[in-house]
Amino acid sequence: MPTVLSVPSVLLLRLACVAACTLVPTLQAADNAAAPAAVETARPSVGAVLNEAKALISSGQGAQASAKLQTVEALGPLNPYEAFMLQRLRGAAALQESDLTRAQAAFEAVLAAQRLTPAEQLQTMSSLGQTLYRAKDFPAAAKWLQRYAEAGGTDAEVLALRAPAAYFSKDHATARTLLQAAIKADADASRPTPLTTWRLLASSQRQLGDDAGYRQSLRRMAVQHPQPAFWAELVQHELGEPSAWPERQLLDVQRLLRAAGALGGADNALILAAQAQQAGFPGEAVQVIDEALAQPGVTPQQMTALTQRRDAARRQAEADRRNRARDEADARQARDGQALVTLGWAWVTEGQADAGLPLITQGLQRGGLKRADEARLHHGMALALAGQATEARQALAQVKGEPALVALAGLWADFAERRTTATP
DSSP states (O other): OOOOOOOOHHHHHHHHHHHHTTOSOOOOSOSSSOOOTTOSSOOHHHHHHHHHHHHHHHTTOHHHHHHHHTTGGGGSOOOHHHHHHHHHHHHHHHHHTTOHHHHHHHHHHHHHTTOSOHHHHHHHHHHHHHHHHHTTOHHHHHHHHHHHHHTTOOOHHHHTTHHHHHHHTTOHHHHHHHHHHHHHHHHHTTOOOOHHHHHHHHHHHHHTTOHHHHHHHHHHHHHHSOOHHHHHHHHHHHHOSGGGSOHHHHHHHHHHHHHTTOSOSHHHHHHHHHHHHHTTOHHHHHHHHHHHHTSTTOOHHHHHHHHHHHHHHHHHHHHHHHHHHHHHHHHHHSSSSHHHHHHHHHHHHTTOHHHHHHHHHHHHHHOOOTTHHHHHHHHHHHHHHTTOHHHHHHHHTTOOSSHHHHHHHHHHHHHHHHHHHOOO
16 A cells, blocks of 8 residues: 655645646647657657646546546557657646655656656755645655755755754664755854754764764754753763762862752752852852842742841851952962962852952963862852853863862853844
């Protein structure tokens, strides 16, 4: 039994029109001379049936037209033109019946006859490809869309269906190649790639076991379409589960998730606030808790815990602020730059990057730091949070040493780029 698929009527009518228009010319006056092989006309006995079928197709009666066309071959051997017209009308009638298997066979014969103009050939391939795609016959759609491309088709909307057709046909290697070409074209045109394209590419890469490709796609997707879920997955993919994060970098990882909107609910905010306060940044803890309290869905128990933590952090932050002028004076007199970096970072965590960045820069220039790469990381983070993407990427590229620290610096560099390339 032929495969009968449901397809949009607009596409069927478009392709049926291509198939049926200007099919049968004025008939010969007599039916007593056999037509030579190359004639471009139908004998009256054949032409009459073809014209009747054409009229039925024009009135939307595809089934009746198919039945009428079954009688043509009984009229004797058909000349090439008659055979061509028969297949063209069979294809149009099959489309009206939504019988795409029969329609494809008919149009294969039509194209093989090489009687269509180049424009008609492209129209036939394009319409069949789109019709089959929307009917979810993806392997057949992929074949016709590829033929359209190879024949010189240039309609961007039609060509864009090739990759998803290949993907849904489980031809992930072809899909990957086509999607990568589309992404390169976007990059060459300085435009962001649609999220759907990134999703299909990332999925194809995972299906192919292309972990390096998947990793790159995930990073670019998080940069161009900065949704919290992408950042949460990216951090986990790059750094592993939270239990595997190095303790010294744990706080900076949580800071990245918070900056990307991927920290999670009130419980995670409470953990981050406690970590920040314990590390000596109570002003940051207050900000984290204020953000959490402003979110919907906070339970009474969470509200109590957050409020208690905020009150304690606020008292500590106020004491630190009272001593900050003295601390800065002492830091400027210190032999090394550690105190300047720490004090500058404290300003940054409280949302005062303009006040903190100069101190961090002076501390790095003075040197003598116990953990110079960690200081460079915080410098790049501060620049990223301040929206200075180019400077942030340059600073973060200087982070060396521990692999986890370098990986985290790379993620913050992506975040810095995200702030300048994010799309609505």
